[in-house]
Amino acid sequence: MALVNEYFLRLSDNYLFSDIAKKVNAFKLTHPNERVISLGIGDVTQPLCPAVIKAMHEAVDEMATSAQFHGYGPEHGYDFLREAIVKNDYHSRGISISPNEVFINDGAKSDLGNIGDIVRWDNSVAITDPVYPVYIDSNAMIGRAGTCVDGKWSNIIYMPTTEENGFEPQLPEQRVDMIYLCYPNNPTGTVLTKTQLKKWVDYALKNDSLIFFDSAYEAYIHDEDIPHSIYEIRGAKRCAIEFRSYSKTAGFTGIRCGYTVIPKEVKASTLDGQKVELNHLWERRQATKFNGASYISQRGAAAIYSPEGKEQIKQTIDYYMGNAKLMRERLQQLGVIVYGGTNAPYLWVKTPRGLSSWKYFEELLYTSALVCTPGAGFGPSGEGYVRLTAFGKREDCLEAMERLKR
Ligand SMILES: *Cc1c(COP(=O)(O)O)cnc(C)c1O
Numbered sequence: 001m002a003l004v005n006e007y008f009l010r011l012s013d014n015y016l017f018s019d020i021a022k023k024v025n026a027f028k029l030t031h032p033n034e035r036v037i038s039l040g041i042g043d044v045t046q047p048l049c050p051a052v053i054k055a056m057h058e059a060v061d062e063m064a065t066s067a068q069f070h071g072y073g074p075e076h077g078y079d080f081l082r083e084a085i086v087k088n089d090y091h092s093r094g095i096s097i098s099p100n101e102v103f104i105n106d107g108a109k110s111d112l113g114n115i116g117d118i119v120r121w122d123n124s125v126a127i128t129d130p131v132y133p134v135y136i137d138s139n140a141m142i143g144r145a146g147t148c149v150d151g152k153w154s155n156i157i158y159m160p161t162t163e164e165n166g167f168e169p170q171l172p173e174q175r176v177d178m179i180y181l182c183y184p185n186n187p188t189g190t191v192l193t194k195t196q197l198k199k200w201v202d203y204a205l206k207n208d209s210l211i212f213f214d215s216a217y218e219a220y221i222h223d224e225d226i227p228h229s230i231y232e233i234r235g236a237k238r239c240a241i242e243f244r245s246y247s248k249t250a251g252f253t254g255i256r257c258g259y260t261v262i263p264k265e266v267k268a269s270t271l272d273g274q275k276v277e278l279n280h281l282w283e284r285r286q287a288t289k290f291n292g293a294s295y296i297s298q299r300g301a302a303a304i305y306s307p308e309g310k311e312q313i314k315q316t317i318d319y320y321m322g323n324a325k326l327m328r329e330r331l332q333q334l335g336v337i338v339y340g341g342t343n344a345p346y347l348w349v350k351t352p353r354g355l356s357s358w359k360y361f362e363e364l365l366y367t368s369a370l371v372c373t374p375g376a377g378f379g380p381s382g383e384g385y386v387r388l389t390a391f392g393k394r395e396d397c398l399e400a401m402e403r404l405k406r
Contacts, residue, residue: 001163007143014090017042020361027365037396037403038371039327039388042186044251046319048300049312052250055303059296075286077104077259081298084305089244095231101263101279103286104301106293108199108216108245108258113138114289115212115241115260116178118281119268123177126157128169128384130187130378132214135180151380160381161188163350167339168196170218175207181230182214184221187378187387188348189324190338191226197233204239210268210278211240216258219249219317221343237263241278248345250304250313257297320345323397324390334368345390348375357386368403 001344020040028036048056062068076082082099090097100220112134121142126263127135136156139145146155157176159169167190171182181200184191192200206210213230220305221228230236245258262279270273303309324341331338337350349372351360364370364386373389375382 005107005141007141010145010148010194011137011140012148015372019377020121020205020217020373022373023362023365024371027369031369034369036369036371037400039391039397039400040371040373041391041394042373043073043253044248044316044320044391046251046316048255049304049309050317050403051303051306051309056296059299061348063295071119071328072297073292074299075292076100076283076291077102077293078295078298081302082257084302088305090229090231090261093229093232095229096238097231097261099265101261103262103282104262104293104298105258105290105298106256106259107247107252108214108243108260110290111260112212112214112257114285116142116144117285117289118186118278119178119210121168124155124157124175126159126172126176126179128181128185129158129160129380130375130382131180132182132186133293133378135182135212135374137317158380161185161190162190162381163337163339167315168192171199171203174210178212179204180212180214182216183339184215184217184226184344185346185377186217186344187346187373187382188385189342189344189346190348191221191223191343193225194227194232197227197230201230201233201236201239205235208269209239210238210266213240213242215242216245216248217344218244219313220321222321222343223343226343231263232263237265238265241266246301246304249317250301250309251316252301255297255300255390257293257301277375319394320369320390323392323394327388327390327401331404334404343392347388349388351384351386352386360386368400368406370400370403 081104082102085102086097086099116138121144125139136145145153157172161169167188218228230240230242242261246252262282264279266278267275268278304313322356324345327342327347328338339348341347357376361372361374363371370387375385
């Protein structure tokens with residue numbers, strides 16, 4: 001009989017969001033007249049903007065003619081989109097990235113999960129805690145995370161981000177090969193300034209580490225001194241891979257499109273010390289295992305960079321950030337301690353009276369019919385917090401805050 005990859009058996013089956021759904025369903029059964037409001041939702045709710053819809057309609061029409069039909073495209077994406085990205089997301093900030101350093105994908109999660117293919121299974125890994133679960137689980141699947149005991153993986157170096165350290169992870173004491181950073185952060189909604197991020201780039205250069213920088217939420221940054229790209233930090237082009245997504249930027253969660261930047265200078269070593277370009281390895285990997293994002297979604301993505309597109313997606317982001325501001329202010333008026341929500345669509349709320357995050361989850365559900373996400377579901381240091389998201393409707397955010405006041 002074929003043998004399974006037993007590393008998969010080490011993963012926990014309990015997926016956070018299905019646990020939450022079960023508890024919410026149980027509540028609904030016993031409270032049929034209550035309207036449950038979810039502030040736990042991790043998906044956007046506003047429709048695609050008109051510029052994107054128009055571009056996608058046009059792309060569909062092209063597909064209907066033999067002259068303009070598009071079959072397989074380049075695995076790394078169409079030049080029209082790679083060029084728009086380089087010009088608008090990088091050159092505009094004084095960062096020199098070239099189109100062949102940009103890989104278009106079907107959303108950031110795929111590449112964040114797959115990037116580990118091109119580095120050895122026994123590299124050491126550091127992650128911030130709490131964290132987006134993909135970074136750990138994808139490493140666990142090939143054995144890089146070790147075994148999971150009491151919610152902690154034996155080969156993962158956890159870097160807690162907590163109230164005590166101002167949500168700034170401390171540099172690891174030992175040398176680490178791979179470091180995952182996500183800023184603006186999901187789930188805490190906190191950010192790193194340029195000075196804070198520079199410490200990580202300097203560490204990576206000194207220790208020959210690789211940084212995987214997830215900037216899925218860069219479009220939500222409001223403050224001036226917060227970097228949108230890790231390449232705003234000198235030297236990052238030698239040590240960092242950046243992941244971006246149109247999911248939260250432009251409502252592409254259902255369309256699927258994002259991109260990964262791997263500068264040519266980013267290298268890793270063979271066992272005998274030979275340096276290898278990761279851009280080249282990833283190109284090779286994608287050519288075998290990926291056949292490109294759809295032409296229609298890439299046309300939609302390119303439309304985000306048109307003047308109308310830019311203006312329209314900004315309006316939606318402003319709407320979500322208006323929700324965040326409103327919830328943040330009202331919670332603070334109620335004396336609740338809340339982090340995030342100024343440069344990210346997430347609020348990281350400290351549970352009152354030292355409640356555990358699941359206990360507070362139940363309290364909010366049973367006293368106010370509100371759904372949040374328990375922080376403990378994102379890692380050990382998430383205990384004592386819950387995450388609220390700003391992706392809901394304005395009316396719901398307002399009503400949720402009214403209910404809390406009562
Ligand atoms: C939503 C999200 C992504 C983007 O995922 P897609 O696959 O592009 O939809 C990436 N990283 C984090 C931390 C996220 O929350």
